[in-house]
Amino acid sequence: MEGKKETRQFQTEVQQLLNLIINSLYSHKEIFLRELISNASDALDKLRFRSQTNPKLIDDKDDADLAIRIETDRDKKILRVIDNGIGMTYDEVLENIGTIAKSGTASFLKAFEQTDSDKGIAPELIGQFGVGFYSAFMVADRITLTTCSAESGEAIRWESSGDGSYTIETLPSSPRGTTIELHLNPSDEEQDFTDEWTIRHIVKKHSDFVSYPIVMEVDANEPIPDNERLRDKDGKPTGDATRSVRRDETLNSMKAIWAKDKNEVTEEEYKEFYTHISHDWNPPLTHLHVKLEGTTEYSALLYIPSKSPFDMLSPDSKHGIHLYCKRVFIMENCESLMPEYFGFIKGVVDAPDLNLNVSREILQQDRLVRNIRRNLVKKILELLGGLEKETYENFYTEFGRVIKIGIHSDPENKDKIAALLRYQTTASDGKLISLDTYVGNMKPDQEEIYYITGDNISMLANSPHLEQLKEKGYEVLLMTDPVDEWVVRSLTEYSGKKLKSAETGTIETDDEKKKEEKTNYQPLFEFIKKALDGKVKDVKMSSRLKNSMACLSGEDTDISAYMEKILKATGQAAPEVKRILELNTDHPVIKKMKSLFDSDKDNPMLPDYSRVLLDMATISEGGKIEDTADFSKTIGELMSRAM
Numbered sequence: 001m002e003g004k005k006e007t008r009q010f011q012t013e014v015q016q017l018l019n020l021i022i023n024s025l026y027s028h029k030e031i032f033l034r035e036l037i038s039n040a041s042d043a044l045d046k047l048r049f050r051s052q053t054n055p056k057l058i059d060d061k062d063d064a065d066l067a068i069r070i071e072t073d074r075d076k077k078i079l080r081v082i083d084n085g086i087g088m089t090y091d092e093v094l095e096n097i098g099t100i101a102k103s104g105t106a107s108f109l110k111a112f113e114q115t116d117s118d119k120g121i122a123p124e125l126i127g128q129f130g131v132g133f134y135s136a137f138m139v140a141d142r143i144t145l146t147t148c149s150a151e152s153g154e155a156i157r158w159e160s161s162g163d164g165s166y167t168i169e170t171l172p173s174s175p176r177g178t179t180i181e182l183h184l185n186p187s188d189e190e191q192d193f194t195d196e197w198t199i200r201h202i203v204k205k206h207s208d209f210v211s212y213p214i215v216m217e218v219d220a221n222e223p224i225p226d227n228e229r230l231r232d233k234d235g236k237p238t239g240d241a242t243r244s245v246r247r248d249e250t251l252n253s254m255k256a257i258w259a260k261d262k263n264e265v266t267e268e269e270y271k272e273f274y275t276h277i278s279h280d281w282n283p284p285l286t287h288l289h290v291k292l293e294g295t296t297e298y299s300a301l302l303y304i305p306s307k308s309p310f311d312m313l314s315p316d317s318k319h320g321i322h323l324y325c326k327r328v329f330i331m332e333n334c335e336s337l338m339p340e341y342f343g344f345i346k347g348v349v350d351a352p353d354l355n356l357n358v359s360r361e362i363l364q365q366d367r368l369v370r371n372i373r374r375n376l377v378k379k380i381l382e383l384l385g386g387l388e389k390e391t392y393e394n395f396y397t398e399f400g401r402v403i404k405i406g407i408h409s410d411p412e413n414k415d416k417i418a419a420l421l422r423y424q425t426t427a428s429d430g431k432l433i434s435l436d437t438y439v440g441n442m443k444p445d446q447e448e449i450y451y452i453t454g455d456n457i458s459m460l461a462n463s464p465h466l467e468q469l470k471e472k473g474y475e476v477l478l479m480t481d482p483v484d485e486w487v488v489r490s491l492t493e494y495s496g497k498k499l500k501s502a503e504t505g506t507i508e509t510d511d512e513k514k515k516e517e518k519t520n521y522q523p524l525f526e527f528i529k530k531a532l533d534g535k536v537k538d539v540k541m542s543s544r545l546k547n548s549m550a551c552l553s554g555e556d557t558d559i560s561a562y563m564e565k566i567l568k569a570t571g572q573a574a575p576e577v578k579r580i581l582e583l584n585t586d587h588p589v590i591k592k593m594k595s596l597f598d599s600d601k602d603n604p605m606l607p608d609y610s611r612v613l614l615d616m617a618t619i620s621e622g623g624k625i626e627d628t629a630d631f632s633k634t635i636g637e638l639m640s641r642a643m
Contacts, residue, residue: 005169007585008094018137018162029139029191033199034206036081036180041210043085043178045329047150050086057150070216070251072194075360077184080195084177087149093156093168098134121277137162139193146171147178174477203251210325211274213250220247258301258348262289268334274303279321280347282307285395286349286382288376296371302347302380308398312344320346325354327403336369341406341417342380344399349376362419381416396422396432403446404483408490416426423451426461427475439495441475448500449479449493453562454485456622465503465553467546476502484565503621505556507543517541517585524597528581535578542582549587550617552579555588561621581614608634636638 010018044066051057058066071080088096136143139163148155155174160166184193192198196218203214221242229237248608257265257273274284284303291299302321311317318333320343327350337349353368387395406417422432438449450469454460460478469476479488488499518541525539532539536552545551554560558577559567567573583590593609612634615625624629 004090005167005168007165009165013503015164018134018164029188030193030198030202032132032135033081033141033193033202035135037068037203037207037210039132039215040081040083040085040178041212042142043087044068044212046086047084049329049331050151067213068210070199070214072196072199072216075192076192077186079182079183080179080186082177082179084175086151087176087178088147088156088478089149089152089154090156090168090170092149093158094186097158097166112639113330136180136182139184139188142239144181144183145178146174146181148174148176150176168410193481200251205272207276208252209254209257211254211329213254214252216249216251217246218249220245220249224249224442230551232278256350258299258350259327261291265289273301274346277322277348278303278305280305280307280346281581282311285345285391286383286387288379290376290379292375296301296375298349298351298372300347300349300376301374302345302349302376304345304380304383304395304399308344308402308404312399312402317343319343322348324348324350324368326350326352330354331534336366337373337376339373339377339406341403341409341514342377344382344402366616377413378412381413381420384420385416393422393432395400396420401481401483404481404487408486411490414455414491415494418494421487423477423479425475425477426466426470435494437600438475439497442497443473446472446474447497449477449497450474450500450502451479451488452502453479453482453488453560454622455482455562455565459626464500464548464551464617465544467548468507468544469502471546481565482562485560485566487530501556501560502544503551504554504558504562504597521583521585521594524594525583527597527601527606528583528610528613531607532581532614535614536581537584539581541585544582545584545587547583547584547587548620549589550613551582552621552623553582554579561623568615581617583613606631608637612638 009015036436047057047066048063051063054301066084067633068223069080069082071082072078143160143162145158146156146160153173155171156168157171158166158168182193196216197215207214222245224241228236229241230239232238255269257269265274270287270289271283275281278284281434283306285306286304288302289299308319314640320335321337322332323330323334323337334349335343338345349372351368351372354366384392384395403417403420407414407421410417417437420434423433423438424430424432425438435449442449448592452460452463452465454463457478457480460480466476479485488501492499521541525541529536529539538557542551542553544553552561554577558579559575561579585591585594593606596603597606615631618625
């Protein structure tokens, strides 16, 4: 491989990103240094982790020397960020920098389209989508990356001016790690990124909690030794007592904030660490800082964001928990420590008794990890349940859809999660209420919690299925989230009350008159069912309707119309379910139809009326009718006869 050199083109999406970064108004240029330091820290983490299975990579002395170094050349406008971490091979440089696979560029571009471009690139986007390396092109005309893999000894130089192409070549072996050299834009006069105090400020602001020393050579004063000082004729020291020297200084505190007592940490420090670990410039909504000692020992500092990430519902979204063992980084995005429905939570868990030589597969079955997960979930649920009303409403607006997943996926905590759910109802005047509030509002004679699912809140609130329930003063939960279909299948009861769909099963009635009418109308119902030629499962008298003529319902075991719609929309096989056509025998149209049937069973209009009833019931629940032309024609004929 030595001496190999080639020029390559950036992937199209990467070039789009470079054009965006270089040409867009960007008011947070300093963020590039945070990202380069973060990448360097990751490289050091990977080296320490891999050394657990390959001790030859570093020894104890070498481990103590792991650091990130910043060098500047003010005259030449050059800034270097250097680490002695894991380094990269030729293929890894191509994978991590030249292609979209690792960069998340497509997601970044999509997210940027949703922002106010007049205000520039939001700083949280840079870190969130892993495009931090490219942010250096905001301040640099040319970037040279030199890296040597600790595992292979392969040395590589990569260079680009952000013009659509880059060169990559192999070099003779060099010291382990990576050096990123930025040739800064000489026309940029807003900030001097070779200035010592500018760099100090940026590191303190964005990278103070990085767990490796960030070292820079700085100007300092030191005392002049007595034997080197100038003296007067009487032999007394004269002149300056100090002299200016250059020496290394560590710029960051490296505080493992999660290991400290929470009483020793300020709110500002909590916020700074959240920004560091999450790359989110929005302040966190709240945090959980716990330290458990005993059979299971661990420290944890977890944050609930105030805003949901752009990719929260994407299958590719990553969990936000970093796993440490005695402050040694083990892995990021540790899914084993947090269930899917809490995947948006950011933070650190440090478990001192964890086996360092652990794979993801073993981690999932580790009893210690399972105990930590169980404890953390319990504490997070308690934290959320104790939030003030307004704060919780803000949380639920951002993350309500995600935590609903826990009803189905976490049976152990199903009831606790259910207590966190909020819904609009037919009586809540547009406000969200809890299931506890609903149960507290139930009428003395009400035995069940009623709900209805669909994708339009207004259509649900005015659904014919709710007419009799409203007449009785029964409140109904209005569920408009597709996840709610899985919620009600797993949450069959709450607080001792069964959940019942307003559109399936039977709504009980004590009306004796209705029971008599059922027998009288049965011949008409059988005629309508036959006229509809197998399009419905049955035709029967409705106990739901008060003002409407007809509605469609299902049996208790049937999937809802909304679930059927979801399955078809997502390309999944929906079971063939025929609905029940329910008719309101108190409605004048149904009464007249019965009179016509009793007097002339062969009247040619009766089949037409039957089809219109089915179509109107379908429309009332937001469905699509099969033959719109026939429906329009029949309605026209009916109107003509009525005029």
